[in-house]
Amino acid sequence: MMHVGDVTETLAAEVGLRSDEEIVRLRQIVRDHAIAQGFSLVDQTKFVTAASELARNTLQYGGGGDARLSKLTNGVRVGLRLRFVDRGPGIADIERALRDGFTSGGGLGLGLGGARRLCDEFEIQSEPGKGTVVSITKWKLR
Amino acid sequence: MERIPILRMGNCLIVAIQVDMHDRLAIALQDDLTERIVKDKAKGVLIDISALDVVDSFIGRMISNTAAMATVLDAETVVVGMQPSVAITLVELGLTLSGVSTALNVEKGMALLQQRRR
Ligand SMILES: Nc1ncnc2c1ncn2[C@@H]1O[C@H](COP(=O)(O)OP(=O)(O)OP(=O)(O)O)[C@@H](O)[C@H]1O
Ligand SMILES: [Mg+2]
Numbered sequence: 001m002m003h004v005g006d007v008t009e010t011l012a013a014e015v016g017l018r019s020d021e022e023i024v025r026l027r028q029i030v031r032d033h034a035i036a037q038g039f040s041l042v043d044q045t046k047f048v049t050a051a052s053e054l055a056r057n058t059l060q061y062g063g064g065g066d067a068r069l070s071k072l073t074n075g076v077r078v079g080l081r082l083r084f085v086d087r088g089p090g091i092a093d094i095e096r097a098l099r100d101g102f103t104s105g106g107g108l109g110l111g112l113g114g115a116r117r118l119c120d121e122f123e124i125q126s127e128p129g130k131g132t133v134v135s136i137t138k139w140k141l142r
Numbered sequence: 143m144e145r146i147p148i149l150r151m152g153n154c155l156i157v158a159i160q161v162d163m164h165d166r167l168a169i170a171l172q173d174d175l176t177e178r179i180v181k182d183k184a185k186g187v188l189i190d191i192s193a194l195d196v197v198d199s200f201i202g203r204m205i206s207n208t209a210a211m212a213t214v215l216d217a218e219t220v221v222v223g224m225q226p227s228v229a230i231t232l233v234e235l236g237l238t239l240s241g242v243s244t245a246l247n248v249e250k251g252m253a254l255l256q257q258r259r260r
Contacts, residue, residue, distance in 0.1 A: 020166050031196075044227075045196060045227040045228060045230070046230075048196050049197075107199065107203075108199050108203060113236065118231065118235060
C-alpha cells in the first residue's frame with residue numbers, strides 16, 4: 001500500500017505481457033476489477049480498451065513487459081491505475097508518438113492518443129535504449 | 143489453434159464472434175473469411191459482434207480489412223449487434239469503421255444484404 005497526497009494505492013494484480021493470449025488475460029482481469037470498483041459499463045469498456053491498446057504496444061514495440069494494476073482511493077473517489085513497463089527501445093519523440101495517425105509499425109497510430117482520451121489521467125516516461133512506462137488512471141465517484 | 147466457425151446461408155457467410163479474440167485468432171478469421179468468400183462465391187458477409195464487450199484498434203482494423211477485401215471480391219460486409227458502450231468507446235478511440243455497414247441485429251443485417259443485392 002502506498003500513500004501519495006490523499007491517494008491510497010494498493011496493488012491488485014500483476015500480469016506478464018509476452019504473448020497475444022496474455023493481452024486477452026489482462027483485458028479480463030481489468031474488466032473484473034473495473035466491475036468490482038463499480039465502474040459504469042461505458043467506463044469499464046473505455047478502461048479495458050485503453051488497457052488493450054497499451055498492452056499491445058508493450059508487446060509489439062517494447063518486446064514484452066508487465067502490467068501492474070492497482071486500486072486507488074482518494075476521499076470520495078475510487079479508481080484504477082494500470083502501469084505498463086517494458087525494457088524495450090523506448091520512444092525518442094513522445095509528442096510524435098502520441099499524435100493520432102503516427103505509427104512506426106503499420107498500425108493506425110491510435111493506441112497512445114486513444115488511450116489518453118479514454119482515461120482520466122495519462123502519463124508516459126520513456127528513455128531511448130532503456131524502456132517505456134505508461135500509466136493510465138480512471139476515477140469514479142463513490 | 144482454435145478457429146472461429148463460419149456458417150453459410152444462401153450466398154451469405156455468417157460469423158458470430160463469441161470469444162474475446164487474441165490477435166492471431168483475429169487475423170486467422172480475416173484470412174478464413176477471405177478464402178471462404180472466394181470458395182463459396184459469397185455475395186455478403188455478416189459479422190455478429192453482439193457478444194464482444196471490447197473492440198480495440200486491432201479487432202477494428204481486422205473488421206475494416208475484411209470489408210475492404212470483400213469489396214474487392216464483389217461481396218458486401220455488414221457488422222451487427224455492436225454494444226452501445228463499444229460504439230461510444232470506438233468513437234473516443236478515434237476508430238471509424240470506414241467502408242463497413244452496420245445494423246442493429248442479425249435480422250436487420252441480413253435484410254440489408256438482401257436489399258443491396260437486388
Ligand atoms: N512501449 C513502446 N516502446 C517503444 N515504442 C512505442 C511503445 N509504444 C508505442 N510506441 C511507438 O509509438 C507509436 C504510436 O503508438 P500507437 O499505439 O499510438 O500506434 P500504433 O501501435 O503504431 O498503431 P495502433 O495502436 O493504432 O495499431 C508506435 O508506432 C511506436 O513507434
Ligand atoms: Mg498501438
